[in-house]
Amino acid sequence: MLKFHSAKTRMVNTARGVAECLEAALGPDNAGNCDLVVIHAALGHDFKEMLAETRRLAPKARVVAASGCGVVGRDGVSESMKDIAIMAIQGKDFVLAHEDGIYGANSYEKSVEMAKRMKAQNPDVRFIYFLASGIDIANDRCIAGFESVFGPKVTIFGATSSDNMRGIVSYQGVDGDVYQHAAFAIGFTDPTLEVDTQATHGFVAVGEPLVVTRAEGNRIHEFNGRPACTPAGWAWPRRRPVATPSRSARSARSCPRRSRRSTATITCCASSRAARATQCITRRPARRARASG
Numbered sequence: 001m002l003k004f005h006s007a008k009t010r011m012v013n014t015a016r017g018v019a020e021c022l023e024a025a026l027g028p029d030n031a032g033n034c035d036l037v038v039i040h041a042a043l044g045h046d047f048k049e050m051l052a053e054t055r056r057l058a059p060k061a062r063v064v065a066a067s068g069c070g071v072v073g074r075d076g077v078s079e080s081m082k083d084i085a086i087m088a089i090q091g092k093d094f095v096l097a098h099e100d101g102i103y104g105a106n107s108y109e110k111s112v113e114m115a116k117r118m119k120a121q122n123p124d125v126r127f128i129y130f131l132a133s134g135i136d137i138a139n140d141r142c143i144a145g146f147e148s149v150f151g152p153k154v155t156i157f158g159a160t161s162s163d164n165m166r167g168i169v170s171y172q173g174v175d176g177d178v179y180q181h182a183a184f185a186i187g188f189t190d191p192t193l194e195v196d197t198q199a200t201h202g203f204v205a206v207g208e209p210l211v212v213t214r215a216e217g218n219r220i221h222e223f224n225g226r227p228a229c230t231p232a233g234w235a236w237p238r239r240r241p242v243a244t245p246s247r248s249a250r251s252a253r254s255c256p257r258r259s260r261r262s263t264a265t266i267t268c269c270a271s272s273r274a275a276r277a278t279q280c281i282t283r284r285p286a287r288r289a290r291a292s293g
Contacts, residue, residue, distance in 0.1 A: 002093050002190045005034070008073035008085035014045045015053040021086040022057055032058040036089040036096070036186070038129075039065035039173070043163055044081030047171045047178045055176060058088075062096055064184050065173035066131050066161040081164075093190035095121040098174045100182040107138040110183065111145025118187040119149055125187035127155045127195050132183030134160035134170050140218045146185070157197050158185075 007024035011017030018039075022031040037054050041047070047065060054063045070079030097117040102110040111130075118125055128146055132139075143156055161170035172182040214222035222228055 001192055002089055002091035002188065005088045005090070006073065006086065007088075008071050008078065008083065010078060010080050010082050011084060012044075012082050014049045014084075017045070017082070017084040018050055018053045018086070019057060021084055022054075022088065025086060025088045032060070034058050034061050034088040034090050035092060036094060037061050037063045038087040038089070038186070039063070039084065040068050040071050040086075041065065041084045042070060042079075042081045043067055043171075045084065047173050050084070051173045051176055051178065054086075061088075063173065063175055064096070064098075064131070064186070065171070066159075067171040068159075068162050069164050091190065093188065095125065095187040095189065096174075096184065097121075097187075098172075098182060098184035100179050102132055102181055102183045103136045104138040104141075107132075107141040108145045111142040111185075112148060114183065114185045115146045115149035118185060122187065122189045124189045124191075125150055125154065126191070127157070127188040127193065129186040129188070130156055130158035130183065131172065131185075132158075132160050133172060133179075133181045134162045135167060135181070137183075138218070142183070155195050155197065157195070 005025040007021040009017050009020045009024070011020060019031070022034075022037075025031075026033060037058055039050060039054065041050060047067065051063055051065060054061070054065075070077060071083040071085035072078075073085055095118045097114040099110040099114050118128075128150070130142065130146070132142060137160055139160070146154065146156055161172055163170045169180050172179045172184060174182070174184050210223040212220055212223060213225050214220075220228045
């Protein structure tokens with residue numbers, strides 16, 4: 001039977017952050033007593049140091065890690081660059097496999113290889129926690145790969161690693177190695193486990209909900225019966241248009257600095273929405289120098 005313990009912290013020192021999480025999750029006298037440690041951390045940490053310190057404190061445990069924009073704990077969401085969250089698992093009812101060099105084009109094949117290795121370790125996998133690189137990945141093909149080995153009834157959940165939405169590099173760690181285009185999968189075989197899946201995100205919803213009316217795989221073709229690739233398919237709230245005065249109206253405005261003797265010309269007359277005041281900007285032509293002699 002598996003036992004799950006979790007903790008998170010915000011710590012500048014990577015090694016100290018790992019130690020604090022393990023102590024908070026398992027107790028100060030039992031920090032190394034676990035069989036699997038799953039780490040999610042922001043990019044402000046050194047992942048090589050993170051894995052090394054975890055393996056030092058929990059030498060018998062398998063360790064996997066992934067980078068992200070933040071972490072989610074029992075007390076809510078945190079998106080600091082120094083966040084660390086761990087899940088320490090006690091028990092042997094799991095299998096682990098990973099693959100390096102996974103991309104969108106080979107997502108299916110790499111997932112099949114991971115599934116086969118997990119099934120060779122224990123064919124009674126009921127739930128799969130899957131995490132891959134968030135850059136150039138076909139998640140629908142990954143799911144199809146696992147289901148081709150374990151069948152459609154297996155529950156698959158997980159995510160992709162990220163780098164604060166920059167799309168440059170993300171990190172995955174397995175035991176003592178750090179990768180940039182890898183994936184790992186944890187298969188849970190404990191017959192007493194039950195899983196309820198739920199998805200959430202830190203973004204604030206804007207506008208009315210959109211209904212996907214036509215899709216092919218992970219490609220959305222229509223929202224609300226309209227093409228998804230055109231603005232008409234998006235139900236964004238419309239802003240009130242700002243009225244622009246006509247040319248005749250602009251030319252009819254007078255500038256207090258202009259006189260009959262002046263050769264000044266009005267180049268623009270802008271109205272500030274905040275102050276509701278009209279500003280006149282003038283420009284005078286340069287005077288010609290008089291010929292001497």
